[in-house]
Amino acid sequence: MPIKVLAFASSPRRGGNSETLLDWLLASMSHESDVAIEKIVLIDADINPCRGCNACEKLNYCVQRDGMDRIHDKIIEADIIVFASPIFCMGIPAQGKSLIDRAQVFRSRKYVLKLPVVPPERKGKRMGIYLGTSGQTWNNVFEGAIMSVKCLFHVIDVRDRDIQYLLIRGVDEKGAIQSHPTAKTDAEQLGTDVVALLRSRLQSGSA
Amino acid sequence: MTVKVIGISGSPHRHGNTETLLDNFLSGASHSGAEVDKIILRSMDYTPCRGCNACHKTGECIVQDDAEVIIERVMSCDCLAVASPIYSMGITAELKGLIDRAQYIWAQKFILKTLIYSDPLIRRHKGVFISTAGLPWEHVFDAAFPAITAFFNTIGFEYYDNIIANDMDTHKGIRGHPTALAEAFEKGENVVRVIGSLEKS
Numbered sequence: 001m002p003i004k005v006l007a008f009a010s011s012p013r014r015g016g017n018s019e020t021l022l023d024w025l026l027a028s029m030s031h032e033s034d035v036a037i038e039k040i041v042l043i044d045a046d047i048n049p050c051r052g053c054n055a056c057e058k059l060n061y062c063v064q065r066d067g068m069d070r071i072h073d074k075i076i077e078a079d080i081i082v083f084a085s086p087i088f089c090m091g092i093p094a095q096g097k098s099l100i101d102r103a104q105v106f107r108s109r110k111y112v113l114k115l116p117v118v119p120p121e122r123k124g125k126r127m128g129i130y131l132g133t134s135g136q137t138w139n140n141v142f143e144g145a146i147m148s149v150k151c152l153f154h155v156i157d158v159r160d161r162d163i164q165y166l167l168i169r170g171v172d173e174k175g176a177i178q179s180h181p182t183a184k185t186d187a188e189q190l191g192t193d194v195v196a197l198l199r200s201r202l203q204s205g206s207a
Numbered sequence: 208m209t210v211k212v213i214g215i216s217g218s219p220h221r222h223g224n225t226e227t228l229l230d231n232f233l234s235g236a237s238h239s240g241a242e243v244d245k246i247i248l249r250s251m252d253y254t255p256c257r258g259c260n261a262c263h264k265t266g267e268c269i270v271q272d273d274a275e276v277i278i279e280r281v282m283s284c285d286c287l288a289v290a291s292p293i294y295s296m297g298i299t300a301e302l303k304g305l306i307d308r309a310q311y312i313w314a315q316k317f318i319l320k321t322l323i324y325s326d327p328l329i330r331r332h333k334g335v336f337i338s339t340a341g342l343p344w345e346h347v348f349d350a351a352f353p354a355i356t357a358f359f360n361t362i363g364f365e366y367y368d369n370i371i372a373n374d375m376d377t378h379k380g381i382r383g384h385p386t387a388l389a390e391a392f393e394k395g396e397n398v399v400r401v402i403g404s405l406e407k408s
Contacts, residue, residue, distance in 0.1 A: 013258035049300035052219045052292065086258065089313075089361075090353035091297060094255035094304035101294045144297060144350035151295035173260065 002036040003198055005029055006078035010042045010085040010096030017133040017177040021168060022084035024184050025131065028191035029080075035195055040071065042095045047071070049094075050101035056108040060115065068102050075106070075156055076118060079198055080127050083149055087134035091144045100152045107155040117157040125201045127194055128158035130165050131187070135172030142167050166190055208406060210399045211284040212236040214245045214337075215277070217291035217302030221247070224339040224372075224381040229290040231388045232337060232370060235395025236286065239403075244284075246277055248301045253277070255304040262311035266319050274308035282312075282362050285402050286333045288370075289355060293340035296350045306358045313361045324363035331405055333398055334364035336371070337391070339381060343374040370394055 007026055009019045022039070029035050046067030055063045062068060075081065085096045092100065109115045118126065130149045134141045146165070153163050166186055171177045214229045233243045253274035261269045268275055281287050291298040298306075315322035336355045340347040348371050359366045372378075372387035381387055 011258060012255060013260075016258065049219060049304075050294060052223070052294070052299075088256060088258070088307045089303075089309070089357040091303060091350070093258070094300045094307055097295075097297060097303045098300040100297075101300055103295070140353070144353045147296040147350035 002034050003032075003080065003195060003202070004078045005035060005037045005080045005082065006074050007037065007039045007082040008042060008084065008096070008099060009039060010083065010093060010099065012043050012093060012095055013086070013174060014041070014043075016086065016174050017168070017171045018084045018086045018131060020177050021131045021133060021166065021183055021187050022082065024187035025082065025129070025166075025191040028188035029195050032195050034199065038074065040074075042099060045071065047095075047098045047102060049098045050104050056105040057112045060105070060109055060113055062102065062105045071099075072105065075103075078126065079122075079202070080129065080194060081153070081156065081158060082129040082131065083152065084131040085145060087132065087136070087141055087145060090141065092148055097148065100148050103152050103155050110155055110157070117155070123157060124159065125198070126158055126162070127198055128153040128163040129190065129194060130163060132165070132167045133171050133177060134167075134169050137170040141169060164190060164194060210236075210239075210241040210286065210402045212241045212243045212286040212288065212395070212399065213281050213284040214243070214288040214290060215248060215281065215302070215305070216245060217248050217289070217299045217305070219249050219299060219301060223292065224375050225290050225292045225337060227381050228339060228370060228372065228387060228391050229288055229337050231391035232288050232335065232395040235392035236399045237395075238392070239396045239399035241286070241399040246280070248305060251277060253304065253308065256307035256310055262314040263318050266311060266315040266321055268308065268311040270308075274305060277305060278309050278312065278362070285331065286335065286398050287362075287364055288335045288337050289358065290337035291351070293338060293342075293347055293351060296347065298338075298351045298354055303354065306354055309358060309361050316361065329363055329365050331402065332364040333367035333402060334359035335367055335394070335398065336369045338369070338371045339375050340371075340373045341376040343377060345373075347373050367398065368394060
């Protein structure tokens, strides 16, 4: 069984800084023969915002029919889930927030209906990665985004200690990340490390 | 002059906890003689920001839809109440979508420097954030505040106050909350008086 990587590029700008960072990470993972990667670009993914109807608390599925149907199953199947976003107005862009809010169906499943999100043999093994880029250089620029990203990972059964972060500040205009001194090597190293860790978890059979 | 108050409801559903809290704030404002208006984001037609940065050069958004109409409208009022429930520790995608679209105002202010707010103007424009959350956590609004701060800064409003109520799940909704609705009404009354007194001074 390959290690399945599911990556979300949540920026509306194609080929921008956060997507470039994501591509570096995914390229390093793709060198491994046992890794299968799927990248989803959210502006092409047809994800409506959550309606807040709470129907999923009873139904265990979302009443909306859109691109999330396909993504829902992929999220369950993935071993490594990557979420990449720029910072817009001190938070995640609306496109990324829609995905996170639509993960409410997993929250309902896990905390309200008390049902498993992933099969028991995979519980505690999967990992999450948040890649963030911001124009601002403020220390706290990612704080709001990280709180929402953690919500996403927690409801899809990625534990807090299994989330890795790579945050790059001070890259605003398209392409700015290319001249960042460490972003590329850090992304590549992170990709290699997370795959190695996940491989050892799957082989050892325990978390 | 009549004080103008606008409320923006960023909730995807109508007449829920957050919109009810907003309604009480607007009722209080109206009670103090303000002219009040409410914008329901989910009934408006706008797309999220594309991040194209074209506005950094022109100060204008290349997308023509309701977002610019809403932003121009709220910038002309004296008090703006921005309301959103907390979803996944943040504001809703609808409200974030609108806030992100104010980037062209941000560009006018910070990049092109064609838009300058005087201190008296900022003091005369009061922004209030109204929110509810299901969870009881103290920090449940912490991720929302920075985005709201950024929005008020961009559009030239003083971030004047919060009207927030957590633990909706325990209270079985805003109507079960001991103080929030009365607080919203009072704060609506008061902010209009404060703005009125600034006018006279």
